Amino acid sequence: xxxxxxxxxxxxxxxVALFVSDLHLSAQTPLTTAAFLDFLAxxxxxxxxxYLLGDIFEYWAGDDDIDDPFNHTMINxxxxxxxxxxxxxxxxxxxDFLVGDRFAEASRLIRxxxxxxxxxxxxxxxxxxxxxxxxxxxxxxxxRSQVRDTHWQxxxxxxxxxxxxxxxxxxxxxxxxxxxxxxxxxxxxxxxxMDTLFRQHGVTRIIHGHTHRPAIHQTESGTRYVLPDWDLxxxxxxxxxxxxxxxxxxxxxxxxxxxxxE
Ligand code: MN
Numbered sequence: 570x571x572x573x574x575x576x577x578x579x580x581x582x583x584x585v586a587l588f589v590s591d592l593h594l595s596a597q598t599p600l601t602t603a604a605f606l607d608f609l610a611x612x613x614x615x616x617x618x619x620y621l622l623g624d625i626f627e628y629w630a631g632d633d634d635i636d637d638p639f640n641h642t643m644i645n646x647x648x649x650x651x652x653x654x655x656x657x658x659x660x661x662x663x664x665d666f667l668v669g670d671r672f673a674e675a676s677r678l679i680r681x682x683x684x685x686x687x688x689x690x691x692x693x694x695x696x697x698x699x700x701x702x703x704x705x706x707x708x709x710x711x712x713r714s715q716v717r718d719t720h721w722q723x724x725x726x727x728x729x730x731x732x733x734x735x736x737x738x739x740x741x742x743x744x745x746x747x748x749x750x751x752x753x754x755x756x757x758x759x760x761x762x763m764d765t766l767f768r769q770h771g772v773t774r775i776i777h778g779h780t781h782r783p784a785i786h787q788t789e790s791g792t793r794y795v796l797p798d799w800d801l802x803x804x805x806x807x808x809x810x811x812x813x814x815x816x817x818x819x820x821x822x823x824x825x826x827x828x829x830x831e
Contacts, residue, residue: 582615702758
């Protein structure tokens with residue numbers, strides 16, 4: 570009979586949860602991808618829960634693209650985190666909302682609805698990607714309701730993969746051109762919509778991404794954490810995450826500087 574500690578016993582995790590979003594990863598962003606893989610190995614493997622809050626991928630053409638070498642690497646890296654006993658949660662972004670069961674199963678991640686309320690240290694926290702609350706951007710909201718429609722998605726996914734990728738390229742170019750015409754205020758979340766969200770769900774903390782305007786906003790309704798976007802392939806380099814520690818505290822990690830977008 571051995572009295573030595575079982576080697577199945579995991580070391581006490583360093584943190585309760587990490588929240589990250591807006592990496593916009595693709596094969597065209599090798600340095601950002603490397604930084605994310607480093608984040609997974611150094612930090613995500615040593616937490617209890619990892620929350621991916623949308624736009625982890627620059628685009629997702631459909632789960633039949635999981636054999637693409639880049640996607641394959643990402644799936645294996647995410648899987649290796651959950652293989653360590655970390656719960657990995659996924660909220661879809663406006664770039665990667667076509668992620669489905671096949672991807673989720675291969676990556677061993679748990680998909681959450683947007684918005685959703687989780688509990689941490691007895692406190693409810695609302696998680697969302699954030700794009701659904703950019704209600705001042707009427708054109709975007711119209712586009713969003715089109716592409717989030719089940720029939721539209723079924724029709725899109727029925728097209729050949731190569732055709733879908735071409736359509737996505739065209740949509741991304743259209744979105745970039747449209748963004749240049751819009752004011753920064755229009756592309757931010759609507760503050761009334763956020764106040765409503767706090768009240769409707771009875772939460773005092775909201776964590777979201779999407780706007781690429783990292784900040785911690787203390788308002789009368791509660792605290793709103795806006796996660797940073799990542800880009801190590803283009804200057805200015807940036808990328809960070811939010812950490813929930815074992816004592817119930819929240820900390821900004823990495824770079825949380827707001828970067829002016831051209
Ligand atoms: Mn987004």
